Amino acid sequence: xxxxxxxxEYRDYFFTGVQYTLLLAAIGVICGFILGLLIALVRMSxxxxxxxxxxxxxxxxxxxxxxxxLLIIHYGFSQLFGVNFTPIQSGAITLSINxxxxxxxxxxxxxxxxxxxxxxxxxxxxxTQGMSLRFIIIPQAIKSVLPAIGNEFITIIKESSIVxxxxxxxxxxxxxxxxxxxxxxxTPYLIVAVIYFILTFTLSRILGVFERKLKASxxx
Amino acid sequence: xxxxxxxxxxxxxxxxxxxxxxxxxQGEVVVVIGPSGSGKSTFLRCLNLLESxxxxxxxxxxxSITSRGHNINLTRQKMGMVFQQFNLFPHKTVLDNITLAPxxxxxxxxxxxxxxxxxxxxxxxxxxxxDAYPSQLSGGQKQRIAIARALAMEPxxxxxxxxxxALDPEMVGEVLDVMKKLxxxxxxxVIVTHEMGFAREVGDRIIFMDQGQILEQGPPEQLFxxxxxxxxxxxxxxxx
Numbered sequence: 001x002x003x004x005x006x007x008x009e010y011r012d013y014f015f016t017g018v019q020y021t022l023l024l025a026a027i028g029v030i031c032g033f034i035l036g037l038l039i040a041l042v043r044m045s046x047x048x049x050x051x052x053x054x055x056x057x058x059x060x061x062x063x064x065x066x067x068x069x070l071l072i073i074h075y076g077f078s079q080l081f082g083v084n085f086t087p088i089q090s091g092a093i094t095l096s097i098n099x100x101x102x103x104x105x106x107x108x109x110x111x112x113x114x115x116x117x118x119x120x121x122x123x124x125x126x127x128t129q130g131m132s133l134r135f136i137i138i139p140q141a142i143k144s145v146l147p148a149i150g151n152e153f154i155t156i157i158k159e160s161s162i163v164x165x166x167x168x169x170x171x172x173x174x175x176x177x178x179x180x181x182x183x184x185x186x187t188p189y190l191i192v193a194v195i196y197f198i199l200t201f202t203l204s205r206i207l208g209v210f211e212r213k214l215k216a217s218x219x220x
Numbered sequence: 221x222x223x224x225x226x227x228x229x230x231x232x233x234x235x236x237x238x239x240x241x242x243x244x245x246q247g248e249v250v251v252v253i254g255p256s257g258s259g260k261s262t263f264l265r266c267l268n269l270l271e272s273x274x275x276x277x278x279x280x281x282x283x284s285i286t287s288r289g290h291n292i293n294l295t296r297q298k299m300g301m302v303f304q305q306f307n308l309f310p311h312k313t314v315l316d317n318i319t320l321a322p323x324x325x326x327x328x329x330x331x332x333x334x335x336x337x338x339x340x341x342x343x344x345x346x347x348x349x350x351d352a353y354p355s356q357l358s359g360g361q362k363q364r365i366a367i368a369r370a371l372a373m374e375p376x377x378x379x380x381x382x383x384x385x386a387l388d389p390e391m392v393g394e395v396l397d398v399m400k401k402l403x404x405x406x407x408x409x410v411i412v413t414h415e416m417g418f419a420r421e422v423g424d425r426i427i428f429m430d431q432g433q434i435l436e437q438g439p440p441e442q443l444f445x446x447x448x449x450x451x452x453x454x455x456x457x458x459x460x
Contacts (some may be wrong), residue, residue, distance in 0.1 A: 120270050121307035121366075125321035125373055126297035135320060139311050215355040217311050 004189050010178045018175030018195060020088070024170060027201075028095030029153050035096060038066025041133070045106055054104070054152040061101035068161050070094040091163030091170075099156050106148045107146045110141030141190045143214045148205040171195060221246045221377065221408055223268065227276035229262055229432075238432040239276070244377075251419040251440075254429035255455060260412045261304075263382050263429065268292075268299045277322045281376070296326060300370030306362040308354040309367070314341070315350045316414065318369045326373065333372070340368040344398050360391030363396050371402075372435040378402065380411040380436045396422075416459055418427050428452050 007014065021082045042054035056094065061069065074090035077083045114137050124131035142149070164173035178188040222244040229237040236259045245252050252260045265271040267278065269285060269292050278286050283325060309317050318337040322328040322456050328336075341347045345362040354362055363383055380399065384392045396418050403409055403422050413419060419426055419440065426443040428436045428451075436449045444460070447453050 018307060084329045113309070115305075117307035118305055118309065119304050121301075121303060121309070122321075123293075124268055124270065124296055124299070124301035124303075125370070126293050126295055135324065136309055140309075143311065162404055212312075217313075218355055 001189055002184075005189060006182065006184070008180070010181075010188070012196065013174045014171070014177050014191060016169055017171035017192070018107065018172035018199075019159050019194075020168055021157065022199070024088070024091050024095055024163060024168070025153075025157040027092040028099050028156040028160065031092070031096035032099030032103050032152075032156065033149075035100035036109050037138070039100055039104035040107035040111060041103065044111070058104055061098055062105075066094060066098045066159060067165065070100060070162060070166060087163065087166045087168045090166060091160070093166050095156060095160055095162070098159070099152060102155075103149065105150045106145050106152060107141060109148075109204050110145035111137055113144055114140045138204050146207065146211050146214065148206060150211075153207070154205055157200055158196060221248075221281060222410075223277075223279040224267075225277040225279075225430070227266060227278065228262070228274045229259070229266060229271060236432050237266070237273075240432075242434065242435055243295045243426070244408065245408060247406045247408055248424055249403045249411070250409065250427060250429045251423035251425070252429060253414070253416070253419060254427075254435075258429045259432040264379050264410060264412050267379055268301055270298050270301075270449075275383045284446050293325075293452065295351075297321075297373050298376045299376035300373060300378040302363070302370055302378065302383045304364050304381045304385050305368045306359070306386070308357075308362055308366055310354050312353075312366050314346070314352050314354070315352070315356075317365060318352070318372045320370070321373050334357050336372055337368070339417075340371050341369075344368050344427075345394075345402070355393045358391060359387045360394045363387065363391075363395045367395075367398055375411065377408040379414070382412050382414065383415065386413055414459070416444070417458075426444075428455065430455070 039054050039057055042057070043051055045051050045054070070090060073094055074085060074087065077085065118136050118140065119132050122136045127135070160170060162170040164170055164176070166175070175188040175192040181187055182188065224242040226241050227237055227240040234311050239400070251264065254260050254376070262271055273286055276286070277284055281298070282294055284290065285292060285374055302353050306330070309320070313318065315334065315337055318340060319330070319333040322333040322336065323438070329396055338347065341350060344367060346361060346364055349357060349361065349365070354365070357365065383399070387395065392415065396415065400422055411419070411423070423440050424436060426440050427434055428443065430451050436443065436447060438451045443452070444456065447456060
């Protein structure tokens with residue numbers, strides 16, 4: 001019972017937390033998606049130097065903890081370059097670039113998985129490389145890696161909890177506040193666990209619907 | 221219409237095409253035959269630069285398409301290609317498959333592109349499939365749609381890369397019928413095939429390729445009836 005009374009009593013805390021978590025995750029998902037697609041294309045460039053930069057981006061962001069990336073962007077950049085990001089900005093940037101690395105790998109796998117003949121058919125009709133990618137290759141690639149993209153989106157929602165360490169009032173930060181006020185070290189965390197689950201479960205349902213819609217062309 | 225001069229193609233150490241010279245005129249139906257690995261498909265794919273030649277020159281309507289700075293996308297609009305594996309776009313309906321390139325590449329209006337597409341669907345006998353997806357079609361139907369898709373760009377020449385090799389035997393006829401109709405209308409065609417009966421019936425000229433070279437060529441009666449080269453005789457005795 002304590003669960004519900006506490007949730008109700010501190011609903012404003014949790015509500016603020018949900019808002020920031022959703023905001024960060026949404027930015028992370030959208031920017032990560034676009035940036036990831038771009039990086040995937042960069043990594044398939046005919047120019048070696050460009051490919052190298054794309055590879056370095058992915059390897060660095062995958063190979064270092066997101067918390068370190070966050071601290072560098074938030075504190076390191078302000079000290080070294082004098083750029084001061086608000087905690088929200090730092091959090092959004094970190095989540096975006098970090099997820100872009102993972103999504104770039106997913107997109108690359110998807111694009112390489114599309115049959116070679118598809119691109120050849122498109123080019124044989126006079127389409128440019130860009131048109132072929134835009135109309136033929138990428139739509140098929142995204143469709144085939146949609147489950148993996150969904151996983152990454154869910155990861156972004158959960159990983160956004162890390163930005164609590166620089167003081168963004170997202171779910172984890174807020175639950176910590178409630179713990180501090182109530183001296184209850186269990187219930188607030190259970191509440192945010194349930195909230196996280198509701199967020200991720202809803203997202204995976206939405207993606208499921210989307211996936212079925214895209215499968216329309218597979219029906220025999 | 222198409223002139224090929226001393227065409228070579230190498231894949232690493234592998235020398236696939238060893239100096240092809242060929243002249244194809246307007247309205248001609250050229251059928252390329254030969255054993256597997258003889259370079260027939262590679263040769264065809266060089267014609268629209270899906271494979272880039274290692275050496276030599278290709279002229280299309282008087283213009284060198286192999287020279288530096290040539291915009292191959294413009295040339296490819298005039299060269300339709302049909303593939304062994306159909307390569308229809310699986311995420312698009314039949315109608316979208318056919319209208320995509322005219323709308324995006326030629327900037328044709330959607331209504332007009334769809335009217336053209338419906339005409340072509342009628343030609344290949346598949347009007348009722350306009351809203352179907354490729355996965356719902358049989359192999360023969362897919363290949364006929366692929367032909368319609370290539371024709372939608374109003375090409376000056378059609379390239380066929382073993383168009384019936386991936387089909388069940390009972391579907392070969394429907395595809396060959398469409399191709400025959402096309403030939404009768406005067407379309408310039410270059411066809412790589414193993415269908416000897418069809419080659420004989422439709423071809424104006426048969427080209428026999430072996431080991432990356434044109435070994436023998438001539439009208440069907442001559443090439444099938446009285447082949448000059450020993451290698452040609454051997455090949456024909458195996459496939460006829």
